[in-house]
Amino acid sequence: ARMPHTFTLEEVAKHNKTGDLWIVVDGDVYDLSKFEDMHPGGGVVLRDLDVAGKDCTEVFYQLHRQSVLNKYKRLIVGHIGGHKSTIVHPAPGSLSKVPYAEPSWLTSSHPSPYFNDGHKRFHAEMRKFFDEEIIPTAAEAEESGKRITDELMQKMASIHMHRMRLGPGPHLHGLSLPGGIPGEAFDYFHEMILHSETARTGTRGYADGLVSGMLIGLPPVLNFAQPSLKARLADEIFTGKKFICLAISEAFAGSDVAGLRCTATKTPDGKHFIVNGTKKWITNGTFADYFSTGVRTSAGLSMLLIPRGDGVETRPIKTSYSPTAGTAYVVFDNVKVPAENLLGQENKGLQVILSNFNHERWMMCCGAIRGGRAALEECLKWASQRKVFGKPLIEQAVIRNKLAQMISLCEAHQAWLEQITHQMTRMSYKEQATHLAGPIGLLKASATRMNHKIADHAVQIMGGRSLTKTGMGSFIENFARTHKYDAILGGAEEVLMDLGVRQAMKMMPRAMM
Numbered sequence: 001a002r003m004p005h006t007f008t009l010e011e012v013a014k015h016n017k018t019g020d021l022w023i024v025v026d027g028d029v030y031d032l033s034k035f036e037d038m039h040p041g042g043g044v045v046l047r048d049l050d051v052a053g054k055d056c057t058e059v060f061y062q063l064h065r066q067s068v069l070n071k072y073k074r075l076i077v078g079h080i081g082g083h084k085s086t087i088v089h090p091a092p093g094s095l096s097k098v099p100y101a102e103p104s105w106l107t108s109s110h111p112s113p114y115f116n117d118g119h120k121r122f123h124a125e126m127r128k129f130f131d132e133e134i135i136p137t138a139a140e141a142e143e144s145g146k147r148i149t150d151e152l153m154q155k156m157a158s159i160h161m162h163r164m165r166l167g168p169g170p171h172l173h174g175l176s177l178p179g180g181i182p183g184e185a186f187d188y189f190h191e192m193i194l195h196s197e198t199a200r201t202g203t204r205g206y207a208d209g210l211v212s213g214m215l216i217g218l219p220p221v222l223n224f225a226q227p228s229l230k231a232r233l234a235d236e237i238f239t240g241k242k243f244i245c246l247a248i249s250e251a252f253a254g255s256d257v258a259g260l261r262c263t264a265t266k267t268p269d270g271k272h273f274i275v276n277g278t279k280k281w282i283t284n285g286t287f288a289d290y291f292s293t294g295v296r297t298s299a300g301l302s303m304l305l306i307p308r309g310d311g312v313e314t315r316p317i318k319t320s321y322s323p324t325a326g327t328a329y330v331v332f333d334n335v336k337v338p339a340e341n342l343l344g345q346e347n348k349g350l351q352v353i354l355s356n357f358n359h360e361r362w363m364m365c366c367g368a369i370r371g372g373r374a375a376l377e378e379c380l381k382w383a384s385q386r387k388v389f390g391k392p393l394i395e396q397a398v399i400r401n402k403l404a405q406m407i408s409l410c411e412a413h414q415a416w417l418e419q420i421t422h423q424m425t426r427m428s429y430k431e432q433a434t435h436l437a438g439p440i441g442l443l444k445a446s447a448t449r450m451n452h453k454i455a456d457h458a459v460q461i462m463g464g465r466s467l468t469k470t471g472m473g474s475f476i477e478n479f480a481r482t483h484k485y486d487a488i489l490g491g492a493e494e495v496l497m498d499l500g501v502r503q504a505m506k507m508m509p510r511a512m513m
Helices: 009-013 057-063 067-071 117-144 150-158 188-199 204-209 212-217 219-224 227-238 349-385 397-426 429-435 437-467 471-482 493-505
Strands: 020-025 028-031 076-080 244-247 263-266 272-282 290-297 300-307 312-316 328-338
Touching: 009 020, 020 057, 117 150, 117 188, 117 204, 188 349, 188 397, 204 212, 204 471, 212 219, 212 244, 212 290, 212 349, 219 227, 219 300, 219 349, 244 272, 272 290, 272 300, 290 349, 300 328, 300 349, 349 397, 349 429, 349 437, 349 471, 397 429, 397 437, 429 437, 437 471, 437 493
Parallel strands: 244 290, 263 290
Antiparallel strands: 020 028, 028 076, 263 272, 272 328, 290 300, 312 328
């Protein structure tokens, strides 16, 4: 192997003009002679007397993310002799060393009553998978709006990720999962890890585009479909060959599920339903092959599995996050659906719909709380490296106060999430519906209020960069623009706060002051 060239700063200083322009960043010497005019900020930036031929480490990190260095490694021509880097370059799968950037259970100094060595092994493998396979494509997909690739779908399927994201259950039994976890031992804390890692991508649209429609569209099939239909569909979805979504919301009915107007009329021979109506804001709807659909039947609500076919039309809806999520307006025009595709009992579909809500809301809590922590990490890094008025931003007391509030919110909500998750591991699905519907609803509403405050502080800390979709502020710009999704999807904050109190009052004794 060729030995890398070593230089002195004095030697680099000689290369300080157009056509012969070098700089130093963290001890690496970059030849920018041919890159000069391609620089996004213009060549004039590189020709500045404080840049050309100089050690630009401090200036670079005021303006660019570390990922830029990875992108342009080919421009390195050598190193500064004797230089010892003081900058952390995280390897794929590694834990962040930034204080509060990781939940305390991942730090060696804080033992946890909930997470064991198996959870840590599982997390290590999943963190590496996300860092190597998902995060590198996330920003590009968020920008282009293209759906998840078939290649990535297959990679996720190869480690049983589609199955694992649905949580514990028979669909995992007999499998060996990342970290050497037997499928039977997979619990809600393992699942929490998956949803948390998804939030770290910092691309809210792409996070939903990672077949989140399956997470809410497939459970009604697994829990209520006829065995033959369930087996066939599960194989298609779990192997990444087909897509499924949940189609409940309409222009007329969001949180008010009982107000659905989409109809399903049984044919005289009883063998089919004819479906007419529309659905709106359907995640993954633009590329879904199947729709778990809430419909109004003869004497109530029912759930039908509707395959894409004649009479089914989907149109993309422009929202404030990326089209990669596949948000759709769905039209059902005289769609003929076999009666065997009924999920659960006819006219008792509300039970099927409601059975899904607790788990969906808990999943959203996992993502929202981890997303807030990721925003906190961005702000801690920025406040440490950004210099204003001649000193690091972190030395401003007002900035430390904002960070303190963000840290407190993240730690409190993480503790609440772990406590509820522990209860889930000890309860049946029916017990969860009885005892945890209210607490999960309150946690989701509180977590989305948390992110409202974190986004507000983060924008102020990042300043103008937080308004820019690329560069240093890209993560916070995306977070500030999209954090409200969790306040609406899966039940609006106001509805869930009311649910939490009403559920509590059902247990209220005749207690007097």
